[in-house]
Amino acid sequence: MRPLDYRAPADAAEAVAAVAERPDAAFLAGGTNLVDHLKLGVARPGLLVDVTSLVPVEITEQGGGLSIGAGVRNADLAADPRVRRRYPVLAQALLAGASGQLRNMATTGGNPLQRTRCAYFQDVSTPCNKREPGSGCSAIGGVTRQHAILGASDACIATHPSDMAVALAALDARVRVLGPGGDRTIPFVDLHRLPGDAPERDTVLEHGELITAIDLPALPMAARSAYRKVRDRASYAFALVSVAAAVDVAGGVVRDARIALGGVAHKPWRAHRAEDALRGATTTDDSYRAAAEAELADAVAQPGVDGGNAFKIPLLTRTLVATLRDLATEEA
Amino acid sequence: MAPPVQPREMGRDLARRDGPDKVRGLATYADETPVVAPLYCAIVQATIGRGAVTGIDADVAAALDGVVAVLTPDGAERLADTEDAELAVLQSADVAFRGQVVAAVLAETFEVAREAADLVAVTYRDDGHDVRLSPDRDDLYTPESVNPGYPTDTHEGDVAAAMATAPVTVERTYTTAMYHNNPMEPHATTARWDTSGGGHLTLWDSTQGVHPTRKTVATVFGLDPHQVRVVCPYVGGGFGSKGTPHVNVVLAALAARAVPGRPVRLALTRQQMFALAGYRTPTVQRMQLAAERDGRLTAIAIDVVEQTSRIKEFAEQTGVPTRTMYAAPNRRTTHRLAALDVPVPSWMRAPGECPGMFGPEVALDELAERLGMDPVELRIRNEPEVDTETGKPFSSRNLVACLREGARRFGWADRDPRPGIRRHGDWLVGTGVASSVYPTMAMASSTARVRFAGGRYTVTIGAADLGTGSSTVLPQIAADALGVAVGDVDVLIGDTAHPEASVAGGSSGTATWGSAIVEAAGAFRDKFGAQPPDDAEAEGSIQPNEATERYAMSAFGAQFAEVAVHADTGEVRVPRLYGVFAAGRILNPRTARSQLVGGMTMGLSMALHEQSLVDPRFGHVVNHDLAEYHIASCADVADLQAHWIDERDPHVNPMGAKGIGEIGIVGTAAAVVNAAWHATGVRVRDLPLTLDRVLGLTG
Numbered sequence A: 001m002r003p004l005d006y007r008a009p010a011d012a013a014e015a016v017a018a019v020a021e022r023p024d025a026a027f028l029a030g031g032t033n034l035v036d037h038l039k040l041g042v043a044r045p046g047l048l049v050d051v052t053s054l055v056p057v058e059i060t061e062q063g064g065g066l067s068i069g070a071g072v073r074n075a076d077l078a079a080d081p082r083v084r085r086r087y088p089v090l091a092q093a094l095l096a097g098a099s100g101q102l103r104n105m106a107t108t109g110g111n112p113l114q115r116t117r118c119a120y121f122q123d124v125s126t127p128c129n130k131r132e133p134g135s136g137c138s139a140i141g142g143v144t145r146q147h148a149i150l151g152a153s154d155a156c157i158a159t160h161p162s163d164m165a166v167a168l169a170a171l172d173a174r175v176r177v178l179g180p181g182g183d184r185t186i187p188f189v190d191l192h193r194l195p196g197d198a199p200e201r202d203t204v205l206e207h208g209e210l211i212t213a214i215d216l217p218a219l220p221m222a223a224r225s226a227y228r229k230v231r232d233r234a235s236y237a238f239a240l241v242s243v244a245a246a247v248d249v250a251g252g253v254v255r256d257a258r259i260a261l262g263g264v265a266h267k268p269w270r271a272h273r274a275e276d277a278l279r280g281a282t283t284t285d286d287s288y289r290a291a292a293e294a295e296l297a298d299a300v301a302q303p304g305v306d307g308g309n310a311f312k313i314p315l316l317t318r319t320l321v322a323t324l325r326d327l328a329t330e331e332a
Numbered sequence B: 001m002a003p004p005v006q007p008r009e010m011g012r013d014l015a016r017r018d019g020p021d022k023v024r025g026l027a028t029y030a031d032e033t034p035v036v037a038p039l040y041c042a043i044v045q046a047t048i049g050r051g052a053v054t055g056i057d058a059d060v061a062a063a064l065d066g067v068v069a070v071l072t073p074d075g076a077e078r079l080a081d082t083e084d085a086e087l088a089v090l091q092s093a094d095v096a097f098r099g100q101v102v103a104a105v106l107a108e109t110f111e112v113a114r115e116a117a118d119l120v121a122v123t124y125r126d127d128g129h130d131v132r133l134s135p136d137r138d139d140l141y142t143p144e145s146v147n148p149g150y151p152t153d154t155h156e157g158d159v160a161a162a163m164a165t166a167p168v169t170v171e172r173t174y175t176t177a178m179y180h181n182n183p184m185e186p187h188a189t190t191a192r193w194d195t196s197g198g199g200h201l202t203l204w205d206s207t208q209g210v211h212p213t214r215k216t217v218a219t220v221f222g223l224d225p226h227q228v229r230v231v232c233p234y235v236g237g238g239f240g241s242k243g244t245p246h247v248n249v250v251l252a253a254l255a256a257r258a259v260p261g262r263p264v265r266l267a268l269t270r271q272q273m274f275a276l277a278g279y280r281t282p283t284v285q286r287m288q289l290a291a292e293r294d295g296r297l298t299a300i301a302i303d304v305v306e307q308t309s310r311i312k313e314f315a316e317q318t319g320v321p322t323r324t325m326y327a328a329p330n331r332r333t334t335h336r337l338a339a340l341d342v343p344v345p346s347w348m349r350a351p352g353e354c355p356g357m358f359g360p361e362v363a364l365d366e367l368a369e370r371l372g373m374d375p376v377e378l379r380i381r382n383e384p385e386v387d388t389e390t391g392k393p394f395s396s397r398n399l400v401a402c403l404r405e406g407a408r409r410f411g412w413a414d415r416d417p418r419p420g421i422r423r424h425g426d427w428l429v430g431t432g433v434a435s436s437v438y439p440t441m442a443m444a445s446s447t448a449r450v451r452f453a454g455g456r457y458t459v460t461i462g463a464a465d466l467g468t469g470s471s472t473v474l475p476q477i478a479a480d481a482l483g484v485a486v487g488d489v490d491v492l493i494g495d496t497a498h499p500e501a502s503v504a505g506g507s508s509g510t511a512t513w514g515s516a517i518v519e520a521a522g523a524f525r526d527k528f529g530a531q532p533p534d535d536a537e538a539e540g541s542i543q544p545n546e547a548t549e550r551y552a553m554s555a556f557g558a559q560f561a562e563v564a565v566h567a568d569t570g571e572v573r574v575p576r577l578y579g580v581f582a583a584g585r586i587l588n589p590r591t592a593r594s595q596l597v598g599g600m601t602m603g604l605s606m607a608l609h610e611q612s613l614v615d616p617r618f619g620h621v622v623n624h625d626l627a628e629y630h631i632a633s634c635a636d637v638a639d640l641q642a643h644w645i646d647e648r649d650p651h652v653n654p655m656g657a658k659g660i661g662e663i664g665i666v667g668t669a670a671a672v673v674n675a676a677w678h679a680t681g682v683r684v685r686d687l688p689l690t691l692d693r694v695l696g697l698t699g
């Protein structure tokens, strides 16, 4: 581990300035991902700017929705009665992630920005385009169980590991950002990128841009929403596949749906095609399967020395069908 | 062997003596040994799978503030004995596997040591490596023997003929994965070399045996054993991986000798434990079973293919349990090894039995299915009269009692044998059974000393407590052997300053050390009677047990699993896992239960999760941390119970106790896999039982 500087500025603007002026600076929130990366040599910042005490730590009512301060801990967000009642998918996603100890530390700003769990990315002895652009992708043809089936590129097949982010993608959340040039707001679904030929960039954030809050719009149908995470052990494992879904059903017909998928792509995958297929469809397994198949039409499985991840395509179909079935019956 | 000891303290449910200090964080582990001004040692590992180091540029690293030394194959001390290639650290430029130690840095702080290790630039000649285990390799070889000295192959009768004529047969291949022991406490040593008086080495090491470690280290460095002291009051788990010293101990000692007078700390990182501290070989088990329609086996055969390292042979005795488990007139067991460019495999909880009871116990379930016979009944029908391999009777064998008692507790009687027909909500539910076995062993030598002073008895012996309970159970044995209350006895372990003791391995620790304590207590009473003077002292050593000539000795058990498989996603949960064991006298129900439950938990991990995934292009384990290498979580299993039957065996040792540290892991994976078949109708023959395999989505 290399020596580094640590600063805890007085306010957000100062923090932004401090990071913006040093290319090797990084924001530090709960540290549950970044500190691991310091130890592994995956991240080598020269300066850490601690933002935990200067981004908002409240959840406030806003235009029928909620504004979640970037400093709100994952555990507190999951426990918030308003979130549990109005956006159960978000509370469930948070509780499906990590462990109690980690959720006590992890923050709303840090969670979506956690980096891929690709084992080659985390091992500095193996080439990785995300860690070292141009060095090659070791995952392709390697151990690919956790890797992408949607939107991958020849340069990177990593998945985004956050559960919370999948729920936020389904809920049409918006990200408030403070940067050296001022404020901006980004639709959550546009925060993360596909890898393309620049997998080193996970998001559209510029260096020095600080997430200050994540806003949830009013979305009455989200009261009937759920997060279904399928993983290799019952607890404390990242998703193989996951589904965040909210549905509005009446009289045996789906009126509207919000769906996002996890464990399948470089970003939380908003399933617009599946949503389109569902609108107006009957509440039957056949419709759900057709929606899943529409979304997964372009899915590409990765071969791998561990047997690859072709199973994810049927698994995701099954999981989406089961999640929608449960939600629809819950309503009846 | 001394006569049986009357149990008064033995058998009592006493809390662990080391518990309070552990929960309060007062127990010091090897890396926390309080020493003055330690240096920290960080390892540089090979990034090729086979070849040689052609150059090491350590200038930048050495120039860092706080770096004291960089050890390289060029500059490091020449060891006196390099016969054990695993331990011959920094003795040549050769690289035999990815992750091997190629250099080490000594620095004033842990952080600087790590940073400097990163800055050491190593260049290599890459000769290309081969780490692929396959039964189809044309270079498989036959080892001279398998661990710890069993014949490699055994043949009795004619398996092929029996297979050809039997009305019912099973012929299938089963595989177990590569497993890493992963004790919670990493392998760690604090080492100090003092030059005065011809030199003296002190190692505070996390080990399953202080004396065996001393012996190995003394040999490697050409020291007299009395120049080496190994101290180990606590061990944060070992599971076999601390049973024989690995390279880290030798490197710690070598580093300490490079800086006389200064203590050196070396703790492996979790990632390094996947290359440097042993593991269990993956196994391929081709099974053949032939049976009459009434279920009696006419043949049983297992042909095992597994791996070893090219630099040192380790031949897991996977086929051995098949030799004595069930009565079958025609038997064959064979072992073939692939020597690969991989780290050296080593001991892991129930070596041989753990992987070797997977194939047979699943095959038996498949046979039961074909026969239309209850799998418990099938096992009972094949209960041998005597040990099939040696012809000796068993000193005690209560497999049938365990099967019956387990079936009763589990509610097996009204089980519908048909697979895939029980659905509770979204879950398909099934039940399965498998047998457990583990040999009852004692090591040849161990000595204990009993001393009386100030109204208390102190027993000293260089034993180890890996969290297993020996520091609680040995006082119980000593108290009964001396005829006093357990509260009047202290037992001190974990130091080569104490009388020499054997390794905590093969579930032999309590039997061996307990026997030595019984002898010492006898000698003490013979010499001093019931009213000893202050400072009275006597020693005793374990004596040969003639009964081993006459009897085969093993512990047995039966495990019952209820498995639920999610109908949509294939997720596997284990609502119930019960084990019933017959292991002689249970010396302390509390510590015994935690050993058995711990073994079963590890077996559950093996069933559902554990696998070290090797990327053959690089040659290393890719999922080398506990976020990616999954072990069972509490949420995987709801009701986990270990029970035992009351077994009296006067032949095994004066305590009548059989080893219990390992048997719990044996058979669990088969019981779970058999239950998953019963739940779904899908027979998974390769571990782990992942959801894609249960759904039939991945072969």
Ligand SMILES: Cc1cc2nc3c(=O)[nH]c(=O)nc-3n(C[C@H](O)[C@H](O)[C@H](O)COP(=O)(O)OP(=O)(O)OC[C@H]3O[C@@H](n4cnc5c(N)ncnc54)[C@H](O)[C@@H]3O)c2cc1C
Pocket: A026, A027, A028, A029, A030, A031, A032, A033, A034, A035, A036, A051, A055, A070, A074, A096, A097, A098, A099, A102, A105, A106, A107, A108, A109, A110, A111, A112, A113, A114, A161, A162, A163, A164, A209, A210, A211, A212, A236, A237, A238, A239, B627
């Ligand atoms: C063993 C383990 C298991 C886990 N399992 C799961 C799981 O199952 N599901 C899951 O979703 N997660 C899981 N996690 C990940 C965990 O959720 C994340 O580590 C956590 O959410 C990150 O939040 P943090 O506040 O600690 O971020 P940090 O580690 O402090 O920061 C992460 C990144 O975000 C940047 N950053 C932080 N805050 C801001 C901000 N306000 N603005 C701009 N940049 C910022 C940092 O510079 C850094 O690059 C697991 C983690 C571990 C260690």
Ligand code: SF4
Pocket: A116, A118, A119, A120, A121, A127, A128, A129, A130, A131, A136, A137, A138, A139, A140, A155, A156, A157, A158, A199
């Ligand atoms: S998948 Fe992406 S993160 Fe993983 S090795 Fe390839 S480039 Fe790196």
